[in-house]
Amino acid sequence: MPDSGEVQAVKGVNQGDSQVRVYAVAPRENADPDEIVDGFLEAMTSDDPGFATARKYLTKQAARTWKPEESITVLTTAPDRDQADRNADPEDQGRAYPLSGxxxxxxxxxxxxxxxSPAKYLTSIHVVQVPTANGKGKEWRIDGLPPGLVLGEADFLRNYRSVNKYYFASGEDWVVADPVYIRQRQDPVTRMDPVTQTVKALLEGPTNWLKPAVDSRFPSGTELQKGVTTLTTDDQSTLKVPLNRKADRVGAEACRRMAAQLLFTLGDLTSVRVEQVELQDSDDRALCRLGKGQAAEFAAVRNTDREEHPYFVDEHHKLMMLVVGGKEANAPVEVPGPLGKGTTPLQSVAVDRGETRAAGVGQTGRELFVSSITAEEDASPALLSSKGAKPVDRLSAPSWDGRGDLWVADRDPAAPQLWMVPGGTGDPVKVRTPWLEDDARIESLRVSADGVRIALVVTRGGDTTLQIGRVQRQTTGDEPVVSVLDLQPAAPRMESVTAVSWAGPSRLVVVGKEAGGVQQIRYLQTDGSTSASLVLPGLNGVTSVAAPHVDNVPLVADSGDDGVVRLAPGTNWQPVVKTGTSPVYPG
Incomplete structure (x- = not known):
């Protein structure tokens, strides 16, 4: 038990037990309208094939037109059903039951x-009396209902799970994660098992949000062969995937990339171990076969076996490296170059993915520098300068993407701007940000390893929120055009966010507060869902956090009075350096 520290209120979250099964029950004879509505709401949460039982609560016309697969509305809890208002419309022979949540x-x-952000939900279900099957009486059935499924969060998480599909970054040779939700068990509509659902979702193409920035190597129209509802591995952990005629003429190199997309995608499924995939044409002949080791060349972060090191700024404003992987954290190591020698005093830093260069914002927050951290060299002139009057209104901490491009935000209220430095040495490019206007500004940023997504802590109207933007690149003439578009919330339940770090292909570590709560550090999915939500041990006064790309290396954070601390898997926070700030992992 802790013997010190402040008291923190912790809110329990029912994640839903995926082992629990709900079986739909058909409406009983002469059921009253209340029972019909309640029975249908319960039947929506089941795995009933084709939702056949749920459809028994509907009129014939409503059963034909209801498409549960077209959308899901997720509420905090199961929808509240109020009593019908029988006096709402004297001409209406049926009854309307309000649903809320x-x-x-x-x-x-x-x-x-x-x-x-949690918002009031209000709709209704309408019931009428229709002739019974034998025509000798009438029974209550639903003829008006909301589209798709309406589920409480616990039922949603019990029935669905998050997986990452993978597509290639546009014009590049590495893959990008695209999180989606599939059924935990057999899909009631398609009758497919989770592996087959996942493959089908990959073949359907990227989600609408990610589509403008990625490409699929599967030819347009590629599907599984008709009637395939189950895919299983053989005794060598090989998954054979039979495709339709659209894939019959693919070349060997394109097929390798198609297989790589499948391997990365299936790697997220804990229910199956796939070591290699074999793609088959419409006549069940092998198109190509690819193993996990061969697919690794298409990863956004390669050489994952190489140890990642965290870095920080010490009390003398110099860049230092930490060795935190052992049971005890070793003394910081000075890095070569002007940023490590202190000739360029620093406020914040970022180290590139190869750990060969570092970018640093000067102590005043006004200038951005880049230099080697593997060899001694003279200090280079500033790449970028801010005209902000105060340090907090100048440059944010920088961030490197996997392409070697460097990103930084100018927080000058008079001219807020997002910048990208090609290759970390080129002429800075103004990033197009149509949403950065009025009183909005970027407080901090972190770019994904694939360079397609950027996590932004944005202040607007007094609120500080976490947004994920899509990075799009194009070249017109000699000038590259880079845009960050279609911001979407990544932590909508947090009313304020302090810091963020990428923690893998589609997961973030976020420091922030929920409404009325205390500061938390938690893992979140990039799509803002709670399936990967995990609250980490409490830590006071956190101003920055950094996560490695792999799970077996400690998190590091700046905890104010406690300096730089680390969190190894299965332990609590431990002090590393008493006087240090701005800890970062490569990126």
């Missing part, structure tokens, strides 16, 4: 989770 997200037909 707090809406937190929707899932579209492409399985993409779209969170919103």
């Amino acid at each position: 707090r809406k937190i997200a929707t899932v579209d037909a492409r399985h993409a989770y779209q969170p919103i």
Whole structure:
């Protein structure tokens, strides 16, 4: 038990037990309208094939037109059903039952989770009397209902799970994660098992949000062969995937990339171990075969076996490296170059993915520098300068993407701007940010390793929120055009966010507060969903956090009075350096 520290209120979260099964029950004879509505709401949470039992609560016309697969509305809890208002419309021979709740997200037909700040949800279900099957009486049935499924969060998480599909960054040779939700068990509509659902979702193409920035190597129209509902591995952990005629003429190199997309995608499924995939044409002949080791060349972060080191700024404003992987943290190591020698005093830093260069914002926050951290060299002139009057209104901490490009935000209220430095040495490019206007400004940023997504802590109207933007690049003439578009909330339930770091292909570590709560450090999915939500041990006064790309290396954070601390898997926070700030992992 802790023997010191402040008291913190912790809110329990029912994640839903995926082992629990709900079986739909058909309406009983002469059921009253209240039972019909309640029975249907319960039947929506089941795995009933084709939702056949749920459809028994509907009129014939409503049963034909209801499409549960087209969307899911996610509420904080199961929808509240109020009593019908029989006096609402004297001409109406039926009854309308109001449904209410707090809406937190929707899932579209492409399985993409779209969170919103919790908002009031109000709709209704309408029931009427229709002739019974034998024509000798009448029974109550639903003829008006909301589209798709309406589920409480616990039922949603019990029935669905998050997986990452993978597509290639446009014009590049590495893959990008695209999180979606599939059924935990057999899909009631398609009758597919989770592996087959996942492959089908990959073949359908990227989600609408990510589509403008990625490409699929599968030819347009590629699907599984008709009737395939189960895919299983053989005794060598090889998954054979039979495709339709659209894939019959693919070349060997294109097939390798198609197989790589499948391997990365199936790697997220804990229910199956796939070591290699074999793609088959419409006549079940092998098109190509690819193993996990061969697919690794298409990863956004390669050489994952190489140890990642965290870095920080010491009390003398110099760049230092930490060795935190052992049971005890070793003394910081001075890095070569002007940033490590202190000739360029620093406020914040970022180290490139190869750990060969570092970018630093000077102590006053006004200038951005880049230099080697593997060899001694003279200090280079500043790449970029801010005209902000105060240090907090100048440059943010920088961030490197996997392409070697460097990103930084100028927080000058008079001219807020996002910048990208090609290759870390080229002429800075103004990033197009149509949403950065009025009183909005970027407080901090972190770019994903794939260079396609950027996590932004944005202040607007007094609120500080976490947004994920899509990075799009194009070249017109000699000038590259870079845009960050379609911001979407990544932590809609947090009313204020302090810091963020990428923690893998589609997961973030976020420091922030929920309404009325205390500061928390937690893992979140980039789509804002709670499936990977995990609250980490409490830590006071956190101003920055950094996560490695792999799970077996400690998190590091700046905890104010406690300096730089680390969190190794299965332990609590431990002090590393008493006087230090701005800890970062490569990126």
